[in-house]
Amino acid sequence: MNAEQSIPKRPIILLNAAVIVAALGYFVDIYDLLLFSIVRVPSLQSLGIKGDAVANKGVFILNVQMIGLLAGGIFWGILGDRKGRLSVLFGSILIYSVANIANGFAASINSYATWRFIAGFGLAGELGSGITLVAELMPKEKRGYATTIVASVGVFGAVVAFFIARHFPWRISYFIGGSLGLCLLLLRVKVSESSVFSKSRKAQVSHGSFLLLFNNWSRFFKYLRCILIGVPLWFVVGILITFSPEFGREMKVRGPVDAGAAVACCYGGLVLGDIISGLLSQLLKSRVKVVYFYLFLAAAGVAIFINLNRISLASFYVLCSGLGFSVGYWVIFMTIATEQFGTNIRATVTTTAPNFVRGMVVPITIAFEYLKTDIFHTGRGAAALVGAVCLALAFWSLSRMQETFSKDLNYLETNNN
Numbered sequence: 001m002n003a004e005q006s007i008p009k010r011p012i013i014l015l016n017a018a019v020i021v022a023a024l025g026y027f028v029d030i031y032d033l034l035l036f037s038i039v040r041v042p043s044l045q046s047l048g049i050k051g052d053a054v055a056n057k058g059v060f061i062l063n064v065q066m067i068g069l070l071a072g073g074i075f076w077g078i079l080g081d082r083k084g085r086l087s088v089l090f091g092s093i094l095i096y097s098v099a100n101i102a103n104g105f106a107a108s109i110n111s112y113a114t115w116r117f118i119a120g121f122g123l124a125g126e127l128g129s130g131i132t133l134v135a136e137l138m139p140k141e142k143r144g145y146a147t148t149i150v151a152s153v154g155v156f157g158a159v160v161a162f163f164i165a166r167h168f169p170w171r172i173s174y175f176i177g178g179s180l181g182l183c184l185l186l187l188r189v190k191v192s193e194s195s196v197f198s199k200s201r202k203a204q205v206s207h208g209s210f211l212l213l214f215n216n217w218s219r220f221f222k223y224l225r226c227i228l229i230g231v232p233l234w235f236v237v238g239i240l241i242t243f244s245p246e247f248g249r250e251m252k253v254r255g256p257v258d259a260g261a262a263v264a265c266c267y268g269g270l271v272l273g274d275i276i277s278g279l280l281s282q283l284l285k286s287r288v289k290v291v292y293f294y295l296f297l298a299a300a301g302v303a304i305f306i307n308l309n310r311i312s313l314a315s316f317y318v319l320c321s322g323l324g325f326s327v328g329y330w331v332i333f334m335t336i337a338t339e340q341f342g343t344n345i346r347a348t349v350t351t352t353a354p355n356f357v358r359g360m361v362v363p364i365t366i367a368f369e370y371l372k373t374d375i376f377h378t379g380r381g382a383a384a385l386v387g388a389v390c391l392a393l394a395f396w397s398l399s400r401m402q403e404t405f406s407k408d409l410n411y412l413e414t415n416n417n
Helices: 017-046 053-083 085-103 109-137 143-167 170-190 195-200 217-228 231-241 244-250 259-284 288-307 313-326 330-339 343-359 361-376 379-398
Strands: none
Touching: 017 053, 017 085, 017 109, 017 143, 017 170, 017 231, 017 259, 053 085, 053 109, 053 343, 053 361, 085 109, 085 170, 085 343, 109 143, 109 195, 109 330, 109 343, 143 170, 143 259, 143 330, 195 343, 217 330, 217 343, 217 379, 231 244, 231 259, 231 288, 231 313, 231 343, 231 361, 231 379, 244 259, 244 313, 244 379, 259 288, 259 313, 259 330, 288 313, 288 330, 288 379, 330 343, 343 361, 361 379
C-alpha cells in the first residue's frame, strides 16, 4: 500500500471548517499586524511624541513587534509539530487577541512596545498553523485553491483595519481587533486535526525538531531559500508603504500622504495579486513560474516608485496598489514552504519561514536608516539599494527552488534525508 492509498479519500470541499477558520484567523492576524502601521502617527502623537521622534519611535516599536514575531515563530512552529496544528492555531489567536485589547490601554512608549512584542509573539503562530492544516487536509491537486482562499481573505484584513481606524480612535481600533480574535475562538469546536499529522505521530522520528533544519546542508539551504523568496514583500510593506508619508514628501506628492490609506491601497492590491497568483499556479501547475512573474513585477514597481516625482495624491495611491499587487505572491510563498518539508517539521517550517521574512524588517529598516542618514541622505536612494539586494536574493533563491505542485505531503524528514 503506497502513501496515497493509506489516507482515506475525502470529498473535495474547498470551504470546509478548517479553511474558514484559517482564513478568518489570518484576516484578524493581518488586521492586527498592520494596524500599527496605520495608526502609527496618531497613536504616537497622542502619547506625546512629536516631530522627527514619531518616525524614530515608530521604527523602534515596529522592530520590537517583529522580534516578537521571530521568537513566536520558533515557539509556535515547534509546538505545532509536537502537539498539533489546532493547538497552535487557537493558542496564537488567544494570545494576540488579549495583547491587542491590552494595547488599547497603553499609556507610554514602553507599554506600547511591550504589548506589540506580545501581540507579535501571538501573531507568529496563526498563519503557519492554518496553512499547514489546510494543506494537509485538502487533496493535493486542489490545495492551491484552498490556500488561495486563506491568503486572499486574510490580507483583506488590512483594508478593514484602515476603515476601522478611519472611523474610530486608535485605542478602539485595537479593542476591535482583539475582540474579533476572541469571537473567532468560538469556532474551535468545528475544526478537526490533520489526519496526516495524527498518523505521523506513530512514527519513531523527531517531531518539531528545529535542529533538523540545520543538521543537513541541503535541508538548511532549502529552508533559507524559502525565506529569501518572501523578503521583497516585506521590503515593500515595511519600508515603502509604512514610511509612505516620508516618501511622499520626498517625492513632492501633491497632497499629504496618509499612511493608513497607503496600507489599505497596498493590501487591496495584495488581495487581487494573491487571488490571481493562486489561480495562476493551479492553471500553470507550477509555483515557481508564478513567483518569477511576480518578482519581475515587483522589481518594475519598486523602480517606478523610486523615480517618480510631483505626482498627484491619487496617482500615489494607485502606485501603492500596484506595488501591493506586484508582491501578491504571499499565498504561493506559503504554499511552497509547506510543500518543501516532511510532516514532522512542516509546521515548524511553515510557521517560522513567514515570521523570519517579517522579522527581516529589522535588518532591512536598520540598513535603510543607516543608508538614508549616512550615505545617500535621501530615503529613495537608500530604498533603491536595499530593495535591489532583497530582490536579487529572492531571484537567486527561486532559481534553485524545487517545483512542488501536486507533491504528496504524507512523508517524514529524518537525519538521513
